[in-house]
Amino acid sequence: MRVVVLISGRGSNMEALLRAGLPVEFAAVISNKAEAKGLAVARELGVETAVVNHKDYPSREAYDAKLAEVIDGYGADLVCLAGFMRILSDGFVNRYAGRMINIHPSLLPAFTGLDTHARAIAAGVKLHGCTVHYVTPELDAGPIVVQAAVPVLEDDTPDSLGARVLEQEHRIYPLAVRWIAEGRVELSADGRARVRSNA
Numbered sequence: 001m002r003v004v005v006l007i008s009g010r011g012s013n014m015e016a017l018l019r020a021g022l023p024v025e026f027a028a029v030i031s032n033k034a035e036a037k038g039l040a041v042a043r044e045l046g047v048e049t050a051v052v053n054h055k056d057y058p059s060r061e062a063y064d065a066k067l068a069e070v071i072d073g074y075g076a077d078l079v080c081l082a083g084f085m086r087i088l089s090d091g092f093v094n095r096y097a098g099r100m101i102n103i104h105p106s107l108l109p110a111f112t113g114l115d116t117h118a119r120a121i122a123a124g125v126k127l128h129g130c131t132v133h134y135v136t137p138e139l140d141a142g143p144i145v146v147q148a149a150v151p152v153l154e155d156d157t158p159d160s161l162g163a164r165v166l167e168q169e170h171r172i173y174p175l176a177v178r179w180i181a182e183g184r185v186e187l188s189a190d191g192r193a194r195v196r197s198n199a
């Protein structure tokens with residue numbers, strides 16, 4: 001299975017994927033920003049990188065068309081969004097239906113969107129976490145593959161809580177890709193992802 005990872009910044013989830021010894025081939029890491037720190041990390045780990053800068057395209061549709069061309073050029077079977085900070089057009093999302101996953105820093109469906117750690121603290125929830133899900137046109141709403149929960153402590157700040165969640169992100173994103181590569185994840189008609197045990 002050929003995997004392409006899309007990033008915009010630090011790329012710590014991408015690095016966790018690349019270092020996990022997964023039974024996949026990482027064909028490329030693509031960023032919309034040339035300065036994304038993760039690009040150098042990917043190259044050090046021997047993975048090809050590419051930049052498709054959104055500022056070079058007049059519209060979201062034009063950008064997404066170019067991005068799809070580059071992704072398809074790498075023969076991607078699976079696209080992993082890992083801190084890719086772009087809203088994707090419905091056309092792009094539908095093209096990769098069932099072949100594109102994302103990691104989100106909350107226990108979806110709670111706290112879609114940005115600033116999830118601050119919002120979790122403000123809401124007073126006692127459990128927070130992260131989710132790997134398939135990408136569908138509705139933001140942060142696709143079939144859930146795996147989640148991990150962490151406690152929210154009385155003295156947590158968004159940063160301390162975020163660090164606790166990030167550790168779990170680095171654990172469950174590789175797990176989700178492994179399960180998909182092993183053919184154990186099934187998308188059912190009711191819009192859920194079922195993970196078969198490999199026993």
Ligand code: GRF
Nearest residue numbers: 010011012013083103104105
């Ligand atoms: C992570 O918190 C991820 O859940 C969110 O964006 C952040 C990316 O961090 N989608 P990194 O670039 O993987 O370090």
